[in-house]
Structures are given as C-alpha cells and as structure tokens.
Amino acid sequence: MISQVPTARQIIPAEPPEGEDTASASSLYEYEPGEEAILAELLPRSVATQIFAALLENAASEQGARMSAMDNATRNAGDMIDKLTTEYNRSRQAAITKELIEIISGAEAL
Numbered sequence: 659m660i661s662q663v664p665t666a667r668q669i670i671p672a673e674p675p676e677g678e679d680t681a682s683a684s685s686l687y688e689y690e691p692g693e694e695a696i697l698a699e700l701l702p703r704s705v706a707t708q709i710f711a712a713l714l715e716n717a718a719s720e721q722g723a724r725m726s727a728m729d730n731a732t733r734n735a736g737d738m739i740d741k742l743t744t745e746y747n748r749s750r751q752a753a754i755t756k757e758l759i760e761i762i763s764g765a766e767a768l
Contacts, residue, residue, distance in 0.1 A: 662719055669708050670701075 689696055 662723070667708070667712070669705055
C-alpha cells in the first residue's frame, strides 16, 4: 500500500524452474496420455491462472490506492475543520470583545 512497483512477467513460453535441467527432468517420468496432450491441457490453464492472478493483484492495488487517497482526504478535511474552527472562534471572540468595549465606553460616557 505504501508503494507500487509495476513488474513484467513472461507467461509464454513457460520457463522451467531455476536449477533444473529440462532434459534430465523429462527422462525421469513417463506420462500416460503423452507429454503433448498434457501440455495442451495444462498450458491454457496456466496462462489463464497467471492472467487471473495479475487481475487480482491489479484490483488489490487499486483498492489500496483508493484507501490511501481516502485516508489522505480524511486527514486534510480534519485539518481544514480545525483551522476553520480556530478562525471562527477568534472572530467570535473579537466580536465579543468589541461589544464589551462598546458597553464599557458607553457606561463611562454616562
């Protein structure tokens, strides 16, 4: 929420995990329907899942930015209320003081 850093991710072609040799990893397992059939099924799901995750992160980032903006607006409104209240109280006190001076001046004139 404090900072947002845009990042780019490569979706296609899928990269193997780091430190793993693809030639030796594929020879360790035998696949029943075949590697191509499994890849044809899993690749679209993987892409869709990664895109959905990116959309969720985007939505969460937007909500965080909105929350931060509303928090700043609330603080600014509170500061403005405090300043206006002080200004109102000073002008009210000035009017009361002026009336008291007029009353005292009128009483001295009698």
